[in-house]
Amino acid sequence: MLFEPFSTLTSRTIVLRQENVDTDQIIPARFLTTTSRDGLGDSVFYDWRFDEAGRPRNSSVFNGLNPGDFRILVAGSNFGCGSSREHAPWALLGYGFKAVISSDIADIFKSNALKNGLLPVEVDDDFHRYLLSHPGAEVSIDLENGVVGVHGGGMSSVFKVEPFARRCLLDGVDPLGHLLNRKNAIENFEEAHA
Amino acid sequence: MRRPDRTFATLDHSTPTLPARADGSLPYATADAAEQVATLIRNCERHGVKLFGLGDPARGIVHVIGPELGLTQPGKTIVCGDSHTSTHGAFGALAFGIGTTEVGHVLATQCVLQRKPRSMRVIFDGRAPDGVSAKDLALLMIATIGADGGQGAAIEFAGPAVEALSMEGRMTLCNMSIEAGARFGMVAPDETTFAWLKDRPYAPSGDAWDAAVADWKTLPSDDGAQFDEIVPINVATAAPMVTYGVSPDAGVGVDQVAPATRGAGDRQAFDYMGIEPGQKLSSVAVNRVFIGSCTNSRLSDLQAAAAVMSGRKVKLGVTALIVPGSEKIKKEAEAQGLDAIFINAGAQWREPGCSMCIAMNGDQGAPGDLVVSTSNRNFMGRQGKGVRTVLASPATAAASAIEGVIADPRPYLIKETADAV
Numbered sequence: 356m357l358f359e360p361f362s363t364l365t366s367r368t369i370v371l372r373q374e375n376v377d378t379d380q381i382i383p384a385r386f387l388t389t390t391s392r393d394g395l396g397d398s399v400f401y402d403w404r405f406d407e408a409g410r411p412r413n414s415s416v417f418n419g420l421n422p423g424d425f426r427i428l429v430a431g432s433n434f435g436c437g438s439s440r441e442h443a444p445w446a447l448l449g450y451g452f453k454a455v456i457s458s459d460i461a462d463i464f465k466s467n468a469l470k471n472g473l474l475p476v477e478v479d480d481d482f483h484r485y486l487l488s489h490p491g492a493e494v495s496i497d498l499e500n501g502v503v504g505v506h507g508g509g510m511s512s513v514f515k516v517e518p519f520a521r522r523c524l525l526d527g528v529d530p531l532g533h534l535l536n537r538k539n540a541i542e543n544f545e546e547a548h549a
Numbered sequence: 550m551r552r553p554d555r556t557f558a559t560l561d562h563s564t565p566t567l568p569a570r571a572d573g574s575l576p577y578a579t580a581d582a583a584e585q586v587a588t589l590i591r592n593c594e595r596h597g598v599k600l601f602g603l604g605d606p607a608r609g610i611v612h613v614i615g616p617e618l619g620l621t622q623p624g625k626t627i628v629c630g631d632s633h634t635s636t637h638g639a640f641g642a643l644a645f646g647i648g649t650t651e652v653g654h655v656l657a658t659q660c661v662l663q664r665k666p667r668s669m670r671v672i673f674d675g676r677a678p679d680g681v682s683a684k685d686l687a688l689l690m691i692a693t694i695g696a697d698g699g700q701g702a703a704i705e706f707a708g709p710a711v712e713a714l715s716m717e718g719r720m721t722l723c724n725m726s727i728e729a730g731a732r733f734g735m736v737a738p739d740e741t742t743f744a745w746l747k748d749r750p751y752a753p754s755g756d757a758w759d760a761a762v763a764d765w766k767t768l769p770s771d772d773g774a775q776f777d778e779i780v781p782i783n784v785a786t787a788a789p790m791v792t793y794g795v796s797p798d799a800g801v802g803v804d805q806v807a808p809a810t811r812g813a814g815d816r817q818a819f820d821y822m823g824i825e826p827g828q829k830l831s832s833v834a835v836n837r838v839f840i841g842s843c844t845n846s847r848l849s850d851l852q853a854a855a856a857v858m859s860g861r862k863v864k865l866g867v868t869a870l871i872v873p874g875s876e877k878i879k880k881e882a883e884a885q886g887l888d889a890i891f892i893n894a895g896a897q898w899r900e901p902g903c904s905m906c907i908a909m910n911g912d913q914g915a916p917g918d919l920v921v922s923t924s925n926r927n928f929m930g931r932q933g934k935g936v937r938t939v940l941a942s943p944a945t946a947a948a949s950a951i952e953g954v955i956a957d958p959r960p961y962l963i964k965e966t967a968d969a970v
Contacts, residue, residue, distance in 0.1 A: 388581035467648035
């Protein structure tokens with residue numbers, strides 16, 4: 356088992372309204388020379404959260420928030436574009452996020468997030484607009500049924516997760532086991548294509 | 550590790566581009582960077598992986614040396630923990646960037662689980678005017694379809710303007726597929742591809758070469774193949790492109806003005822860049838120029854920059870960094886005297902690596918700097934905290950270094966033609 360099985364999640368949201376939030380913003384490259392995954396949560400959105408002197412920026416939506424109270428990040432479209440650095444989902448998880456909601460999440464980020472138990476949730480435009488304009492809303496995500504909604508408000512959206520990755524998340528299993536179990540098929544392929 | 554024989558490694562992101570110190574040690578930016586390099590060297594030794602390491606004449610940026618060595622071939626599946634792996638698609642390979650966990654899957658099983666992406670064909674019609682390079686076509690394509698226009702897609706680049714490109718140009722184009730949101734970009738292999746690969750160190754030879762070429766010729770899309778989306782782009786009226794914002798799709802012709810804002814995000818981008826909507830881009834002051842990266846560090850890129858810089862001087866107050874993509878390119882450029890042209894112009898000629906494209910080796914700008922860069926990303930802070938990036942071709946970057954403002958390279962081409970007459 357790689358991580359806690361993901362079934363449902365209820366949490367308040369932190370909202371980043373910007374579109375095209377790239378992985379250089381999520382974690383700047385100068386934090387990538389590490390050879391360990393520990394402590395990356397401290398560096399998430401570093402240049403958005405802290406000024407040149409390392410003081411918290413008043414303008415940052417993260418300022419004054421207790422990370423543990425917010426498990427869901429809502430962001431503008433094309434979230435996670437750019438570099439393939441898996442440090443981006445590691446840093447978001449390190450900060451305490453368990454899910455990211457947007458109308459449109461970049462392919463490589465989505466793939467990386469799914470492999471680490473960070474759920475990428477792509478919602479319809481109406482629900483996305485609602486979430487963007489209601490920071491701090493309490494949102495529930497039901498992965499089994501593919502539904503995400505706001506408590507009391509009635510607003511909701513269906514979402515899809517690639518079926519194999521969804522199964523792995525629900526069961527909390529590592530896709531590597533699935534590949535390793537197919538050793539015979541891999542050997543047969545290699546012999547046929549030697 | 551399942552197939553060390555099919556796995557190759559190089560050092561590019563964290564390595565310094567300054568030469569070794571007198572005692573032979575390298576001037577790493579941080580102890581972490583040195584440790585990261587040492588870890589890769591140890592891991593390659595332990596698992597029997599071929600490493601093109603420090604001091605190896607074949608070392609360089611992974612997306613430059615893969616093709617250079619002939620490791621990149623049509624029909625191969627190529628993955629790397631780097632989003633610009635789409636570069637190798639220029640040879641008709643299925644090449645895409647993966648994350649660290651997937652790298653682990655590949656090392657352990659030689660397999661990686663993928664869903665079939667949607668298919669997209671971008672057709673470049675017409676003939677690109679003089680002074681319009683593959684980089685300009687890439688920026689035009691991204692401005693046309695948007696930074697998420699290729700989301701979930703594999704893109705085939707086709708049409709007469711792509712067929713006319715050199716392999717280096719095709720690599721530049723496929724390289725920036727990810728800036729349009731696509732993990733895969735590719736060009737059908739043809740005679741240009743085969744001629745480029747022939748006699749490369751890892752390319753097949755003798756009878757195996759003939760068999761390989763026969764196989765490669767079966768790879769192009771069938772006539773009448775169906776695509777989920779087709780995007781035509783006319784290049785006959787294209788101009789050299791530059792970006793004015795903090796997303797690679799914010800690109801216009803270098804002779805144009807920055808367009809009006811579309812929303813709050815654009816406002817933030819204009820504020821960060823210090824560029825106003827309606828402002829003529831060719832008036833924007835530049836204090837740094839970077840020519841290099843997996844997008845534009847190949848010999849023809851350096852030749853294009855040298856043609857503009859030859860006999861001229863970099864504007865006072867502008868720092869220009871020229872970083873070849875590989876040891877091989879560095880040597881070839883020096884054999885042609887390009888290093889002397891750059892150095893005489895007042896530019897810095899560096900050791901191969903990723904350098905200021907990702908700015909994690911110590912090569913970076915200072916807050917407020919405006920860099921005209923031949924790299925692929927103009928994200929906020931990409932080239933250093935508070936640094937502003939304008940993406941452009943090598944010729945445009947070189948012209949900007951000379952003039953100290955964002956500059957159109959075409960007048961330099963015209964002058965040379967006149968000189969020749």
